[in-house]
Amino acid sequence: MGASGAPDAETRKRIRDEIAGRLAEAEAPPKRRGHAVANLAAAAVALVLALGGITLLLSKDALPGDPLYGIKRAGESAALGLTFDEQDKAKKHLEFATNRVGELGELTRQGASTGAYFTGLADFETDLRAGVSQLTAIVTDQGGQTRLAELRTWARQQSDRLGFQVGSAPAEARDKFAAARVLLDKVQARTTDLGSRLVCYTITTGSSDELGAVPAAGDCVRDPGSPDAVVPPVTQPPPSSAPTWSPSPTSAPPSSVVDTATPTGPLAPPSGGVPPPVMATPAPVTKTPPPPTTTTPPPPLISIPPLIPGLPPIVIG
Template sequence: MVGKGITPLRRHRQREHFARAVDAHPGSAPVDDEELADELAVVALLRKAAVTTGPDDEARARMRARVLGAAATPPATKLDLPKQERRTGARGRLAVALAAALCLVFSLAGMSLLLSRDALPGDPLYGVKRTAESASLGLTFDERSKGYKRLEFAAARVTELETLVERYPEPEGGPLGGYLTALTDFDADAAAGSRVLTALGSNSDQRALEDLGDWAASHATRLTGLRGLLPGTAADRAGTSLDLVERIAERASALRDRMNCLTVTSGQVDQLGPVPAADGCQERPAEPGTSTSATPTAPGSTAVVEPTTSRDAPGTTSEPGSESPGTATPSATPGPTTTTTGPLLPLPTLTLPSLPLPGLGG
């Protein structure tokens, strides 16, 4: 029915003609309408199949009632649910949101810590680096470990200064604020570490004083080499830090020299820790219970033997000055001694009568 070269207007007219033919001839096409005979025949077959195979009137009524009833019932909303179910759903969504927020915070914190390891004074992440150091110090509970960790932080500040000097070879081209921040933090950590280790060293922990002195000597050398490479203001501030390190070394040496004295400290504490005593060194007395060396005996002398008490056989005598062959003469030693003089009396002999037992002989 549709051929080539048909205009839209002609196609529209054909559709209207077919629609009127279907409405005018519900059965079959008329004889004079041969152009739409095939199409009208198909329409007639479809209408006949709908009548014979479709649902009956009763089924159509049930279907219609069901559709209308479903349309009349409004859908369930959140307000129609029980309160307990609504609360449970809200709590579940809140828990999921909190878990997602915590995961996001932890991931961001972990990334910040990784990126802040190489941060220098003046960088945006330098504060995160210092916060992580404070957190690690708070998780350290041993006083000795805290002192060494403070010295470790102070050494890190010197390393940061060396990195800044390498990054900015010109003294006036570097960040002055970064230099001053590193030096200030160095002084704070070095003084705190000195207070802890000198307090331990004054209580007979000489190893802590030795470590503190070695650390101060090595970092005095590092600061001396850096001082000439810093800007003018930072170089003057580095002189203050160098003076602090030298005083720490002197304090450790003074306390170590008085370890054998009766009084090690004066009882006062300053920025660096306990202050050494200024009076003369009075050596500590020997502790009781210490072993002393035995005095050697002269050749040919008799060894000292503790006397032993033995019961002689009846009838034997022990006179003063008499010795048995092969025995050593006991020397006078502190403590009570037992000496037997005169003849020993024999013990009396007791004779028991025999008793006859029943069934046995006498």
């Protein structure tokens, strides 16, 4: 086509501008691209958090064996990780164990499979051991008969609840129920034994088992500095027969027979004896008579006749 096929000036300018624009875009720093990637990442994180929150909310009522039950347990683990006080952690473990018992009761009403019972009972025992171990460690270090009494009451209540549920559970899961109740009985015995050793110098043996510190055995040497030591009541000494401030009793002088006859001569002591004691004459007791009482006669009455007729007289006195 020769020269007639060449592009005109306007077409050449348009092609030149397009090429220049692409070169400029390739040489520009990737600021806008990085900003777009950050926005996409933030949006993805927000979407994941939103979905996670919704999923966690939906898993609140999940039972063992449900698809969302694992997410529920993950949320409980996260709550434990955000709890830093050891006593609060122990309480959360026992709270989760209580929730497992309630879920087992719901499984009996729904007629769930045996595997769901196994999962719930296994998680119950896990939280039970962790809570009891942490709580007994605190009590051993700081004392606290009240904490042990509350734990013993809680264990007895959960054992009673499991006893009501075992009759409706599958036959294959009843042995697992029995094992859980045996563990609760051990918790009650552990709290009793540990409580009896809190006032001793030696509280534990230094070893631990599935429920925490093992109480020591043998004689108890009482520690008066223990916060759980009972101060014995102060007993008053029995009163003596005679007060300490009273004078000691003296022996009365021997009685003697006095001759009432009129002596005719001086008294002489009996031969080979001691003269009788001379009794001192007591001093006469005089009483001062009371002073005479004088009575003052009342003042005479003064009567003034009425100043205005019709009024009574005025009497003074």
